Amino acid sequence: MHLNDDERRIADGAEGPAAAMAMRLVAETGRLLGARRLLPIASAHVDGCLYHGDSGTYFAERLATDGGHVVVPTTLNVGALDLLHPERVKGDAHHREMSLRMMRAYEQLGCRPTWTCAPYQAGHRPAKGSDVAWGESNAVAFCNSVLGARTNRYGDFLDVACALVGRAPDYGLHRPENRRATVVVDASGLSAALCNADVFYPVLGTWLGAEIGAEVAAIVGLPPGQSEDRLKALGAAAASAGAVGLFHVVGSTPEASTLAQATQEGTTRTIRLTGEMVRTARDRLSTAGDGAVDCIALGSPHFSEAEVAALRRLAAGKRFRIPVYVCTRRDLVEKSDLSDLEAAGAVIVVDTCVVVTPILPVSGGTLMTNSGKFAHYGPANLGYDVVYGSLEDCVASAVAGRVVREERVWQ
Secondary structure (H helix, E strand, O other), X not given: OOOOHXXXXXHOOOOOHHHHHHHHHHHHHHHHOOOOOEEEXXXXXXXXXOOOOHHHHHHHHHHHHOOXXXXXXXXXXXXXXXXXXXXXXXXXXXXXXXXXXXXXXXXXXXXXXXXXOOHHHOOOOOOOOOEOEEXXXXXXXXXXXXXXXXXXXXXXXXXXXXXXXXXXXXXXXXXXXXXXXXXXXXXXXXXXXXXXXXXXXHHHHHHHHHHHOOOOEEXXXXXXXXXXXHHHHHHHHHHHHOOOOOEEEOOOOOOOOOHHXXXXXXXXXXXXXXXXXXXXXXXXXXXXXXXXXXXXXXXXXXXXXXHHHHHHHHHOOOOOOOOEEEEEOHHHHHHOOOHHHHHHOEEEEEOOOOOOOOOOOOOOEEEEEOOHHHHHHHXXXXXXXXXXXXXXXXHHHHHHOEOOOOOHHHO
16 A cells, blocks of 8 residues: 555644544555555545444544544435434434434534435535545445446445545545446346336346345346436345445446446356346345235435425325335425325435334334335344335325235236
């Protein structure tokens, strides 16, 4: 690992003790990973602001006390509190206090208090080809795949260290040769109806993550010009079920205008998707069968404006018999009147997520979702059985108070 003169100066304390510690952390991590130098970064997204224990709070406060301040634009992932609706969080007093202290410490460091797992929906959109240091697995997949910026999966506390010094190790997906697809996924054998259905994309991501792990795939055979919400759902599920940090969808993502571009004309293997493979992946997302459902959880990643609008259309004139938890960004809520959704029975959650913060009833039961990420983490994190379905299925189930799913698209 070679540090230039400016980086050595920071490591030696010229910019204060917080920056010195951050530079040492970034440099030593890079050395362990085999990087030979550090790269300047354009921005950062910090995942370490979610409270998992007191040590994380003390770490952030130490950085702030020692004069730390981010030197690149930096957004914050979800915290452990809904600051607009604090009464919805069921944690004890110590959990609340330490969570709030952590969130305030990151703000003191100069981070933008976005409190969202989808910073790309809140205006944080680095340019194609720029190097950044992002945490949060879905955001990493979106940043690499949909925006074409370059980041590895930066873990808690390394992410803010990179932000404090404006550097990241030069390895992994920062390097162009590591961004080429090594496996081609051919979806051309699937029905047009399925490939044009939103409900398909979390399932495709779930299959992709379980099948290829951390490899880079190029997906062919899908209609070109896929929406950001579908690509978001695909990447979030792939990063949850596996370790996917980058995927290409030929005709939709910026480094895949052609298959040759996505593979950099290198050698690949090909997997041809079948209806049976997709249905098996869909079925793995559910741990409960049809029957009663106790709540609906939407918004992992956080709901976009388009997803909120779709929910409003489906919910118009209806009344939910069970609560529908909608996780989204605070800036969307602050500029929108969502009283119609709340009147229907929706519970709007901001700044956090029901999978990482105790908001749902503690009694357990069956949860329904249209999110591959919620479905993947729900049973272990929440103690709820899960049923996966489309947004339309979720609304119909909320109105009926039991699982309602449209199966024709999967046939």
